[in-house]
Amino acid sequence: xxxxxxxxxAYSTIHVGNGALLDNTIKLAKIGFPDSEVIILSTDxxxxxxxxxxxxxxxxxxxxxxxxxxxxYFWALKQVAHIGVQTLNQFTFKISPEKLAFNxxxxxxxxxxxxxxxxxxxxxxNINDTFYQALYFWLFSYWFVILNGKKFILFPQSIGPLxxxxxxxxxxxxxxxxxxxxxxxxxxxxxxLSLGFEEKKVMFVPDVAxxxxxxxxxxxxRYFSDHNKKVVGVTVSKIPSEIKTEVDYxxxxxxxxxxxxxxxxYKILLMPSNYIKNGVSEDYKLCTALKERLSDNFEVAIIENxxxxxxxxxxxxxxxxxxxxxxxxxxxxxxxxxxxTIAINTQHKIRGYMENIGMGNCCIEMNExxxxxxxxxxxxxxxxxxxxxxxxxxxxxxxxxxxFIERLCKLxx
Numbered sequence: 001x002x003x004x005x006x007x008x009x010a011y012s013t014i015h016v017g018n019g020a021l022l023d024n025t026i027k028l029a030k031i032g033f034p035d036s037e038v039i040i041l042s043t044d045x046x047x048x049x050x051x052x053x054x055x056x057x058x059x060x061x062x063x064x065x066x067x068x069x070x071x072x073y074f075w076a077l078k079q080v081a082h083i084g085v086q087t088l089n090q091f092t093f094k095i096s097p098e099k100l101a102f103n104x105x106x107x108x109x110x111x112x113x114x115x116x117x118x119x120x121x122x123x124x125x126n127i128n129d130t131f132y133q134a135l136y137f138w139l140f141s142y143w144f145v146i147l148n149g150k151k152f153i154l155f156p157q158s159i160g161p162l163x164x165x166x167x168x169x170x171x172x173x174x175x176x177x178x179x180x181x182x183x184x185x186x187x188x189x190x191x192x193l194s195l196g197f198e199e200k201k202v203m204f205v206p207d208v209a210x211x212x213x214x215x216x217x218x219x220x221x222r223y224f225s226d227h228n229k230k231v232v233g234v235t236v237s238k239i240p241s242e243i244k245t246e247v248d249y250x251x252x253x254x255x256x257x258x259x260x261x262x263x264x265x266y267k268i269l270l271m272p273s274n275y276i277k278n279g280v281s282e283d284y285k286l287c288t289a290l291k292e293r294l295s296d297n298f299e300v301a302i303i304e305n306x307x308x309x310x311x312x313x314x315x316x317x318x319x320x321x322x323x324x325x326x327x328x329x330x331x332x333x334x335x336x337x338x339x340x341t342i343a344i345n346t347q348h349k350i351r352g353y354m355e356n357i358g359m360g361n362c363c364i365e366m367n368e369x370x371x372x373x374x375x376x377x378x379x380x381x382x383x384x385x386x387x388x389x390x391x392x393x394x395x396x397x398x399x400x401x402x403x404f405i406e407r408l409c410k411l412x413x
């Protein structure tokens with residue numbers, strides 16, 4: 001009998017990292033549950049439908065996107081009322097939850113939740129104090145499917161920081177009856193254990209994006225007139241507003257590149273990883289500005305301002321001599337293709353991943369970027385050894401993922 005797997009919290013595939021999470025969550029879920037049909041709840045239906053068919057809005061739609069001021073608060077009050085109605089119903093009247101939906105999209109999402117056999121969270125980083133405003137709505141969605149007898153799996157993701165006592169309490173009570181809870185780095189694994197979950201339900205498993213396949217037939221030199229020089233890829237991005245920093249890090253990246261690379265030997269490709277459907281994303285603007293500054297010293301290009309799916313993006317990354325990035329998932333795609341990578345630690349999850357693969361020395365803190373040129377030089381000199389270390393590191397992580405797949409298969413029994 002075909003099982004229905006519901007992916008509850010997918011984001012937009014025009015963000016390369018989110019696309020990699022979605023692609024490879026589906027890949028591993030289908031290995032664990034071979035005879036299965038996958039349905040996706042996404043906060044960006046339009047872009048997900050470029051690759052997938054069964055895509056719908058999640059229970060709380062696009063949240064408060066596009067709303068500000070009092071409209072945002074009215075939205076929140078309405079959804080809190082919905083949570084109250086559904087919770088009361090679960091313990092009293094037992095009316096079909098779909099009948100208590102506040103709109104058609106919500107009704108459809110609840111229908112998909114009730115029809116599912118297995119529900120999976122793949123968001124990457126919903127469970128923390130930083131994004132607490134959305135946390136409670138996601139947790140209700142997870143609790144709701146667990147309460148209705150669904151197997152719920154928290155696929156590998158970052159957990160924490162969780163220092164707020166109420167947040168810790170509500171995370172535990174929402175997820176205590178989940179089937180499996182997985183942190184994608186050691187710190188996340190330890191955070192889950194610290195919340196009081198049963199040890200047998202908690203695992204450390206590296207990010208699913210290390211499984212990413214590539215798309216063949218893409219030549220990185222198409223962006224340049226000189227096809228002989230080695231290519232260094234660079235991703236810079238807008239630092240999340242929740243992360244406080246005083247460093248003008250793009251200036252430090254510029255300094256690091258011009259002080260360490262010979263323009264007779266290297267050319268530079270700017271590789272934004274986050275896009276928007278209409279217009280130019282902040283990441284793309286930052287990469288464009290850095291391209292203009294570097295053009296006085298190097299042959300430099302930028303990839304097109306259009307969605308780049310994760311298999312296409314990785315096919316470029318594996319052709320680089322060196323990659324420098326502020327984004328975690330494109331760093332994962334690069335290192336899983338054995339490309340020497342310097343990760344700028346704009347969020348704690350990035351260092352967590354780099355340490356997973358034994359590359360903590362290639363992760364540089366924001367306040368240490370004045371040493372970037374030295375790190376670039378060191379990586380270039382040791383490039384061959386680093387590639388070998390990456391190959392061993394990724395192989396080790398995939399063995400851990402094999403244990404995760406075994407757990408999924410047992411849940412399928």
